[in-house]
Amino acid sequence: MSARSVAAWCLVLLPVAVYVGWCTWGFHRLGQVSSNKSPWVASHALGKGHRLAVDDVARAPDSKFEHPSQSRDRLIGRYLKKNLAKDAAVSLADLAAQPIIDPVANSLIYFAPLESTPELRPYLDAGSRLTLCWSNSKACIPDRLVIAVSCDGKNACVAITSIPVDQLDRMEPSGKLQLLLHR
Amino acid sequence: MINSLLNNLSTALGRVFVIAIVPLLVFLLLHGLMINAVFPAASRWIALNLVPEIKDNSLVTFAALLAIITLAYVWSTLSVSFREALEGKPLGSFSTFLGSRYASRLHKALEERDRAGNELRKLATSAPQWQGALRAARVAAQTLQQCTYVRTPLLASLIELRSADRDINAAALDREVATMIEVMRTSSADFLGNPASTALDTDLTTLRLLVEYSRQRWSARLASALKRVEFDFAGQNLSATKMGNIAQSVSNYAETRYGIRLEVFWSRLQEAIGKNDRFNEQLQEANTRVDFIVSFIWHTGLFTLAWVGILPFYGHSQAMFLTVAVGGVVACAIWYLIALQAYRALASLMRAGIDLHRHAVLKGMGLAAPRSLTHERELWNILEQHVAYGSRNDFALKVDGA
Numbered sequence A: 001m002s003a004r005s006v007a008a009w010c011l012v013l014l015p016v017a018v019y020v021g022w023c024t025w026g027f028h029r030l031g032q033v034s035s036n037k038s039p040w041v042a043s044h045a046l047g048k049g050h051r052l053a054v055d056d057v058a059r060a061p062d063s064k065f066e067h068p069s070q071s072r073d074r075l076i077g078r079y080l081k082k083n084l085a086k087d088a089a090v091s092l093a094d095l096a097a098q099p100i101i102d103p104v105a106n107s108l109i110y111f112a113p114l115e116s117t118p119e120l121r122p123y124l125d126a127g128s129r130l131t132l133c134w135s136n137s138k139a140c141i142p143d144r145l146v147i148a149v150s151c152d153g154k155n156a157c158v159a160i161t162s163i164p165v166d167q168l169d170r171m172e173p174s175g176k177l178q179l180l181l182h183r
Numbered sequence B: 001m002i003n004s005l006l007n008n009l010s011t012a013l014g015r016v017f018v019i020a021i022v023p024l025l026v027f028l029l030l031h032g033l034m035i036n037a038v039f040p041a042a043s044r045w046i047a048l049n050l051v052p053e054i055k056d057n058s059l060v061t062f063a064a065l066l067a068i069i070t071l072a073y074v075w076s077t078l079s080v081s082f083r084e085a086l087e088g089k090p091l092g093s094f095s096t097f098l099g100s101r102y103a104s105r106l107h108k109a110l111e112e113r114d115r116a117g118n119e120l121r122k123l124a125t126s127a128p129q130w131q132g133a134l135r136a137a138r139v140a141a142q143t144l145q146q147c148t149y150v151r152t153p154l155l156a157s158l159i160e161l162r163s164a165d166r167d168i169n170a171a172a173l174d175r176e177v178a179t180m181i182e183v184m185r186t187s188s189a190d191f192l193g194n195p196a197s198t199a200l201d202t203d204l205t206t207l208r209l210l211v212e213y214s215r216q217r218w219s220a221r222l223a224s225a226l227k228r229v230e231f232d233f234a235g236q237n238l239s240a241t242k243m244g245n246i247a248q249s250v251s252n253y254a255e256t257r258y259g260i261r262l263e264v265f266w267s268r269l270q271e272a273i274g275k276n277d278r279f280n281e282q283l284q285e286a287n288t289r290v291d292f293i294v295s296f297i298w299h300t301g302l303f304t305l306a307w308v309g310i311l312p313f314y315g316h317s318q319a320m321f322l323t324v325a326v327g328g329v330v331a332c333a334i335w336y337l338i339a340l341q342a343y344r345a346l347a348s349l350m351r352a353g354i355d356l357h358r359h360a361v362l363k364g365m366g367l368a369a370p371r372s373l374t375h376e377r378e379l380w381n382i383l384e385q386h387v388a389y390g391s392r393n394d395f396a397l398k399v400d401g402a
Helices: A003-035 A118-123 A165-171 B002-013 B015-038 B040-049 B055-077 B079-086 B093-141 B153-163 B170-183 B195-232 B242-258 B262-274 B277-314 B318-364 B373-389 B395-399
Strands: A040-042 A057-059 A107-113 A129-134 A140-151 A157-164 A177-181
Touching: A003 B093, A003 B277, A003 B318, A107 A129, A107 A140, A107 A165, A107 A177, A118 A177, A129 A157, A140 A165, A157 A165, B015 B040, B015 B055, B015 B277, B055 B079, B079 B242, B079 B277, B093 B170, B093 B195, B093 B242, B153 B170, B153 B195, B170 B195, B195 B242, B195 B318, B242 B262, B242 B318, B242 B373, B262 B277, B262 B318, B262 B373, B277 B318
Parallel strands: none
Antiparallel strands: A040 A057, A107 A157, A129 A140, A129 A177, A140 A157
16 A cells, blocks of 8 residues: 555544544443432422422522533423432432423323412412312312413413312313312 | 426426425425424424414424425535535645545556456457367368277366356467367377367367357456446545546546546536536436435434434433434435435436537537547547637647648
8 A cells, every 4th residue: 555545534534533542431431420429409399290390499509510411491391200308419300301200090181271270379389289160160179189280481381280089070160160279 | 207297396396495305395294203203292282382273383384394395495405415425525725635545446456457457468369269279170180080088187177267256368278279289299089989189179179168258257247347446446545435536537537538627627618518418418317317316315314323423312212222323324325325226326327428419519619620639639638628728729720730
């Protein structure tokens, strides 16, 4: 092989070497991210199903390395898969894009729209308790636990709760839904 | 199936546009999946603002569709440039320097061609002589009532080479034929009931079959070497890429066979080919195939480079990074190999197009068909001077050999 040919090969292989070098560095960097502790902690105790807001998380006091994939924006708006104590680390692994709804025996999952009672929205969260009444029904379904409050991007929110089947059968709900929040 | 789908779409939307829009849509989908995985906030924005069902944002959706169509159109106009980039044309004279890395490969192919050609020539002239000499020696030995034949080590090694599917050169066969003739001075191959004579008879048949095997093998090797030298390289003029070499091989073919400079006459040849509907359709189909795959190569390359650049900063998964970094390169390599095959098919059609339609170009220019290849080369040279440089030579006179 002539010197010219060797030089040509070197020139062609140079970008290949740069690519391999970059990939090695990138792979190593991402390895650091996965082994790195989350730089965010819960600013107060948070319940399972809670939809994370900006003031729910605070920067961990000992956090040093923050990868863009660990930014707070990635956490906000997601639902907690488990209860978190104050100062517990909050990472993507603890969160889900949709609320986790565990099946309840002999109950139906009910999505109660908050359109008619938007003023309730700031006070409602997973763990809140609601009484559901319908304008044409005589009785109400009292004291239901809110599993999660789910909102789409347009702020059309629903409170997700479970209602025992026998209560629904007795009530035959009809008319406009009214929600009463328990303190 | 993909071919007929492409053809149907091409008829409806225009070939060039389809070449651009199908790969573009595929890669927009892949980019979308990556954005969804890496930038969830961006994907939420897209879902809110660009999803067609949301009536409020129909203007944004329409703008996005328009942007895709515009992008596809721009991409389609760049298809020739993309192909030329893979041929190494933008590198100019630097392309020749980079092409020098193929020099040893070309040298090896040329050696192989010459060696196979020489062996085949030797076999073509020697085989009938061997056959005649062996027959004469056998006839002369028929009167002998003795045979002391034992298989020579050379014949045994030739049989081994045959079993291993390896080359047998003419010189070795020549030595063995000479040995056999020498043997038949004292031994008969037709001494019935003698085991040595039967072995000699069998080995004479084996030797004849070995000669035939050798001829077929060198013929196949010559064809393969010729294919590489003629269709994968353009003489000693090497390009930076394999695709560039294949592309140049067409110009080289036209130049060396007929003296046609394709850069000057290709548009006129296209016009002539266009009148032959069946051939033109085949050529366009082959061209579409090449452009389509070239488009995929560029999309895959850009996708890989973009995400390999972004993921270390915004990604969170090593597995995803590795998949893109390795998968992208492997996909690019596979596309490139497919593109080379498609380009070889296109180049073959282009060569056929030159062979079959060059006289139609001359006819179209009001010139008579040349009487010989020598005249034809001269004619194309004069035409080139006239068309490319405005020379005032009277080429009609030259055609007549005056």
